[in-house]
Amino acid sequence: MATGRTHRPATRSRGIPEATVARLPLYLRALTALSERSVPTVSSEELATAAGVNSAKLRKDFSYLGSYGTRGVGYDVEYLVYQISRELGLTQDWPVVIVGIGNLGAALANYGGFASRGFRVAALIDADPAMAGKPVAGLPVRHTDELESIISDNGVSIGVIATPAGAAQQVCDRLVAAGVTSILNFAPTVLVVPDGVDVRKVDLSIELQILAFHEQRKAGEETVPGTAAAAAGAAAGSGATASARPRAATGGRKGPDGDVPAVMPA
Amino acid sequence: MATGRTHRPATRSRGIPEATVARLPLYLRALTALSERSVPTVSSEELATAAGVNSAKLRKDFSYLGSYGTRGVGYDVEYLVYQISRELGLTQDWPVVIVGIGNLGAALANYGGFASRGFRVAALIDADPAMAGKPVAGLPVRHTDELESIISDNGVSIGVIATPAGAAQQVCDRLVAAGVTSILNFAPTVLVVPDGVDVRKVDLSIELQILAFHEQRKAGEETVPGTAAAAAGAAAGSGATASARPRAATGGRKGPDGDVPAVMPA
């Protein structure tokens, strides 16, 4: 799901698969928990269970980092924590800025998971002048006008966008122009960035929609068709706060397949 | 990002690839925007650009849903909006509960992206008695004691967990026991659920760690020296196994349970 950045074919032996990189934080979390319980070593089987993955996959993932285990024993917890932290770049300090201090931005600012992993919130930035100076999570909110200087002064290379969708691209452009090369985007928009800039997105409603898909399928399997009727009825009563966008024909559609399109210019 | 238990390879001929399902919300978002601008039709190329994907991929994705396009013209926007919505199950009403009304939970409750897509927040639940009755996003927070009855009374099948890591599994168990079959988990923990229950997780710090990895690599490419050299050396020599035991350079112990998000009662 990496964006922009063209995948590295095999320029160097340093080619750690993207899928593996995405799992390293998972292993690190499980290992940290073990470390705090002073567990000295752990087998691939145990660690895999704790991380919620397959043990073979875990071993292969670690094999990309090197041979850090001891056959017949397992992995040294502390050592592995260090190796993974170093690989992920968490042994250094990463100043980040959060742009858009609404509900979500404030929640992110208060989120403890950042600070505990080497990420330091350098500044909170919002476009609303009324927010300027107001303390959030112990930091005074700065106005958007200061964005460039904040990035520059703190050497920020990672930016978090938590603005409304409409402002995201503009904020993104300014961040990139100011020197940010990695962006975590919470706004429901596709961001266009130049090569060399990484963008990862988190869309809360997308995850929910995927769940709905599976949920619908589960319901459809158990009780043969027919749920559509009740569903249509329920849907009619909702949509109160829904946008003005007219929902396509919620009229009595039924058949799971081959149903007549409600809105379709033949 | 995969779900813990989504292995349903070919339950039915109705097998839409998981990767495709994950992109449908993306297309839907782009289509909705076009619909609001009253654009009648759109080509796969245009839509693909708007959604940030490859046009061939988009066409293949749509082919799993059926032949909804017109050669030489493109796709009818309204019709496609309806088809995708129906496929995702968004034409029906999905009552959801959010458990854990801290910073993140409150942000989720206020998030407009839910309501606009058929998701209705049926209730906000928190374990803190002091929170009970307090209005958040226009809804009174309910106490955990009422969890089961809320699920039952509202026919909730989707639950959102935004509690600290320590409470997540317990909440999850109760939700499942009460009838919830889909869970969106924001707590940094691996949830164990019985078969038939879908879990999707969103971990804010994981995304940031992945960015840090790439960021470090980018920095290492430009300026060879420093940590990059040491890292390469350690990784290259596979024979150089655990010799010395470098202490985790994360600088002392972070807070215990370094994962716990700063949500919930302080």
Add this chain to the structure above:
DNA sequence: CCATCTTTGTGCACGCGTTCACAAAGGCAT
């Protein structure tokens, strides 16, 4: 009605990721 042009739908090949299965490696007891 026919020719041309546009865009879809898809067969095919390729590469990545996952999983299996097992030999090699190390610890441990005797």
Add this chain to the structure above:
DNA sequence: ATGCCTTTGTGAACGCGTGCACAAAGATGG
């Protein structure tokens, strides 16, 4: 030291997802 037992590390097979490239389908203009 020797043999047994445990667990790692990885070669190989398999399946899924992606992207190319093109034929089929339909619109459009003459």
